[in-house]
Amino acid sequence: MVTQYAVGVDLGGTNIVVAAMTLDGSKLFGLQSAPTLAAEGADAVIARLARMVNETIDATMQETGASRDAFIGVGVGAPGTVDRATGRVLKAPNLDWHNRELAHPMSQLTGLPVQIDNDANCATYGEWWLGAARGGVNVIGVTIGTGVGGGIIVDRKVYHGSSDAAGEIGHTTIDLNGRRCGCGNYGCLEAYASGSAIAGRAREALTNDESSMLRTMVDGDLTRITAAVVYEAAGQGDAVALEIVRDTARVLGAGLANLLNIFNPDVVVIAGGVTQAGDALFEPLRKEVRRRAFKSVSERCHIVPGTLPGTAGVVGAVAAFIAQSTGHPPA
Amino acid sequence: MVTQYAVGVDLGGTNIVVAAMTLDGSKLFGLQSAPTLAAEGADAVIARLARMVNETIDATMQETGASRDAFIGVGVGAPGTVDRATGRVLKAPNLDWHNRELAHPMSQLTGLPVQIDNDANCATYGEWWLGAARGGVNVIGVTIGTGVGGGIIVDRKVYHGSSDAAGEIGHTTIDLNGRRCGCGNYGCLEAYASGSAIAGRAREALTNDESSMLRTMVDGDLTRITAAVVYEAAGQGDAVALEIVRDTARVLGAGLANLLNIFNPDVVVIAGGVTQAGDALFEPLRKEVRRRAFKSVSERCHIVPGTLPGTAGVVGAVAAFIAQSTGHPPA
Incomplete structure (x- = not known):
């Protein structure tokens, strides 16, 4: 069976971290981080997020020989309150975002399904999946x-x-x-x-x-x-x-x-x-x-x-994407 | 299809309340209450519980014409900490019970499967099933x-x-x-x-x-x-x-x-x-x-x-029995 991948995004008030992972959590590819520059406004931030996701996918394809079809979607951890069903960030004081669409525009810019969740939920889920809270x-x-x-x-x-x-x-x-x-x-x-x-x-x-x-x-x-x-x-x-x-x-x-x-x-x-x-x-x-x-x-x-400083958020965003799209926790 | 029943028991430090219910929660039969008399010791209390369960079953059979086979089991809400898997009350200061078998002897005395849970859990579940927290x-x-x-x-x-x-x-x-x-x-x-x-x-x-x-x-x-x-x-x-x-x-x-x-x-x-x-x-x-x-x-x-004063505990004990034995919340 062909190996599949999901991309995790940790959107913070200061930095954005992005990486791709195999669905079993055993390998991480194309890890990168960049300043959020929230002051440039939400559209610029979302464009940056999508560009980073696409770059991470390209880097992963190069390293593994995978085709783009092998990437099943993107999980995003966002600061503040979110509405998962509509993919909106309701209130993120760090970003100065209010009731802002996030999943939909990112999905358009990447051609992939996008699920969002709160960043602290993602960090916790990351530590549970592959870090200190494993098991x-x-x-x-x-x-x-x-x-x-x-x-x-x-x-x-x-x-x-x-x-x-x-x-x-x-x-x-x-x-x-x-x-x-x-x-x-x-x-x-x-x-x-x-x-x-x-x-x-x-x-x-x-x-x-x-x-x-x-x-x-x-x-x-x-x-x-x-x-x-x-x-x-x-x-x-x-x-x-x-x-x-x-x-x-x-x-x-x-x-x-x-x-x-x-x-x-x-x-x-x-x-x-x-x-x-x-x-x-x-x-x-x-x-x-x-x-x-x-x-x-x-x-x-x-x-x-925690044992995943710097990556708990992206790892958890991948885990949250898997859980939300399959209905089951990742293996 | 034959109507089935479960029996709920609310074991308190002061009083015991017992009733039988249809599994859809629509009818309650044989409601009775009696002093716990915890000072008589755990064996006496357990014998009293079992006798009350049997009396409630008899009263329900008389009222409904149901056969004893129609009773699928007993849920008990007990004060203090419990171990549901082994059916033990670990610590109930109100009763002065410590690591005391409850489900097993009650099952022997009634011939029915018995599941136990904490009394506050049962009261909450009762209010959820049929009371103020419905829905x-x-x-x-x-x-x-x-x-x-x-x-x-x-x-x-x-x-x-x-x-x-x-x-x-x-x-x-x-x-x-x-x-x-x-x-x-x-x-x-x-x-x-x-x-x-x-x-x-x-x-x-x-x-x-x-x-x-x-x-x-x-x-x-x-x-x-x-x-x-x-x-x-x-x-x-x-x-x-x-x-x-x-x-x-x-x-x-x-x-x-x-x-x-x-x-x-x-x-x-x-x-x-x-x-x-x-x-x-x-x-x-x-x-x-x-x-x-x-x-x-x-x-x-x-x-x-709450809207079930006096009965939230028994109602919830029935609901907890149904949930534990079927794996699904009661309808």
């Missing part, structure tokens, strides 16, 4: 970058909810009277555990501390502090950075314990920049979850860092 | 009595999680540094919204208030204050009681908003004693959820009081 049945993915996103897998399929909006884990309240969140609410997980929240807390902490290496790492310019800088300093044993990472673990642990008590998953996979913090984060995090979740639930669940 | 696809049930229990329905089937422990909605943290909960944790929804928490807060409030009718309703004996008394006083416009109900709505609203943002359900059904509070609770509750959950998510979701 899981009920899985929760938490993506911690600028914000805190989430994806839910129930019985090996992405769970979308009743209007494709499930998985907004970052906007669950863990402190009723807590910090104001960017969403307008108070005490959301994202207000504590996102990359921006972590950087903000480091800046606050440094106003009362002259000795932390964080200060020298950014040459005294506190506006340059990012979550990545905090993780690096924590890795080198800086007390201020370690305190922030431990505090993040405590808050994130409460958020994850909620998810465990509600969902009773077998795997929670945490992806995004936060994985750079390594054991400094994961050890106190697992401890906090054990302290807060029911024993039978936390014993059943592995909490692991 | 829902993704549904969350919250049962507020002495404690706060939960059940989750995904795509018309009860979602059990990876070790039959999903749905512990009462033990999700909404206030990281909040009240201590009976589970040992801090800031759980149950520590604020359960019947016992509501009664406790009324007692606290009355220490500083001489004028509330709550005091006269219990003849000055504050130990007699229950959540039901608070709901009744709120219905009559008592200011202290109304304040407690509104405060409960605020906390419960935050907990429900979390569930909405995670699950994106089309129905949330709230059952148990708390429904007696009526609009005094449900109006501020819906408002708080709308304030906290994403708009697209809260617009998609109806929050409704």
